[in-house]
Amino acid sequence: MKSVQANHRSLLVPLARIGMWFLILVPLMAVAQETSRPSEDPPVQSATGSETAPAAASPEEQRTKSEKDEELPQEFEPDRLIPFQQSQVELPRWQERERSEILNRLRPANQGGGLFPPQIWPMQPTPGLEPLSPDYGHSMNGQETAPAGVLSPEWAAVYFEKHPDQAFLDPQHLLDGPEAVEMESRVRRWLNGDIHFRTTLLVFGPGQKLPAGLDIDTLMRRWFENTSPGLLVFYYFQEPDRTQAVFSAGAARRFPVEQLDAVMTDCIRDARRTEGGTAQLQRFCYKAAVRLHQLAFPGSLGSGRREGSSGIPAWQCLLLVGVMAVMVAGPWLLFRRRRVATPHSPVFLPMQDFHPRLGAPHCGGCSAVLTFPPVRRKSG
Amino acid sequence: MAPAEESCRRCGYSLEVPDAQLGHGAVSVERLTDADGIFTQAERLSIRAVQQEFERRFPQLFLMVFAGALPAPASPRQFGFWLLNHAAIPDMDVLRPNECGLVLVVDPEAGAAGLTVGYFLESYLGQDELGGVLEAGRKAFAQGRYVTAVREVTRSLTRRLIQRTREAARDPAAFAPPAPPDARPFPAVKQLGEPVPLPKPAPATKPDGGGLVGNLGRRRDKG
16 A cells, blocks of 8 residues: 555656547547548549639630640650759649540550550550440431430330449430440449449439339339349439439348438438539449448448548547546646645644654654665665 | 653663764754755745744744764664754744754655654644655655755645644644653563462472472462
8 A cells, every 4th residue: 555655656757648648649640541531532533623614714814725736745855854943743634635535535545645655654645436336326216315204115125124234324315325334344443343232323314204104113023133232223313302212122122221211311411412413423422332331341441431520430539538537637636636635825733732752852762764775875 | 751761661761862873962053054065045035934934834843954974873763853952043032942942854865854843742743743744745855955855845835733722722732742651661561469489399299300390380379
């Protein structure tokens, strides 16, 4: 007990110091973890921004930009090294001419911008312009887009006659060709590839309605297996509020219905917050990929993150709270002990009568002795 | 004040024993006595500051420090006992008599330290308490850092005295001084009553006369 009292103060001071370092390091670790974590925002947002930027620019800015666009790229010389400060140059700007060429399918999208000069990348892939697949061509008697209202039986047959091979079905070409290809790739990679959720996303036009005789349950049984989790999404372009998502029996058996409903609710809410039909669909797919990934792999990195949370794992929160408690309680205990031990006012002991003994007038020999090994004298 | 007891009733030890070895008269000493010169001037000032702070906190008490090799037969306990009874500190005020003092004796050569208190503090600091106070400075004593040891001992002493003061304010009876010793000499003669007369010799029933042995020491019943 005596040793505990003697060492109590010496233990609290290191604890307070450790707590202070933890208080400094834990938020830094959390921030570092946040920065290293992949962002939830869609990786490609520049396309939307590039569409709106020229319209908002002033004439002077447009002239300056056109002059910059006309500038020829600097020739790369391998023998002359670029200084470090100049090596961190920005990526080349998106050129309207190349964009129009890509949209008109005169230039492959994977070479847009000419990022790598021939000295670095001598093997430039040959642009492969192939005819579009029949799924993306004109169909349905030259009618490209179905009218608003209930889908005609012809369009219903296109949508529901057989299970589409691709995960993203847009027979009405509501998205442009490259965007459709890109969206197909994303849906396949995000929703089907990484999550193992067999997802099929059908895109309908705004104002369109499903046929009255469509039996979704039968369609689900026909398209999806009973064991594997599957998801069928009826997405209405530019109207994400009307989205219908149906999970297969395997998904309903594996996950609670409330969680599945919450996933789709979040996806629709995120899509609704975004402007533009393409961006909405892109946001919907990305959010669905994130939430379904969290659902399928609870122990993964992104699973600990919830909407509205601070992003710090629970154990770090507990550790932070513990450290803060130690930091608050430690100085308080030290201050309390110091205040008890060293009062500012003089202390008077109650007077007691005493009885001399041993013939000694002042001291009766009450004492204690401590022995220690005799050592050479040190300073202090 | 109760009448003084001149010597220990068990062993006969009294102040005369150390007086015969160390001297009878009063000894003029300072609060800090560095007999062997083991402290530097700065260390003396540091210890002096510790003593002044202690005396400021406890206006009734004083702390005396003696550092140096003790004479051969004397131990820190005996020397502290003798010093506190004979010390005459020149600048000490009359409000702090020697019975309100503490003596910390440090013998570096023998590797021993003793803490002795006067009569006034006996009610508040027993031998166990004093041992705990000294334990606070054990590490510094063992490392030869005597100034630090004095500081640690004084800090522990201050803390315990404040604690005892509060306890005494709550329960004064718990810190009442021990009862005065019996004035009768030791060993006290037991009043056994009148001596038991030996019985008359009875006719021997056995040749060895063992019947007399059983009556020795028996008290005769009155009435």
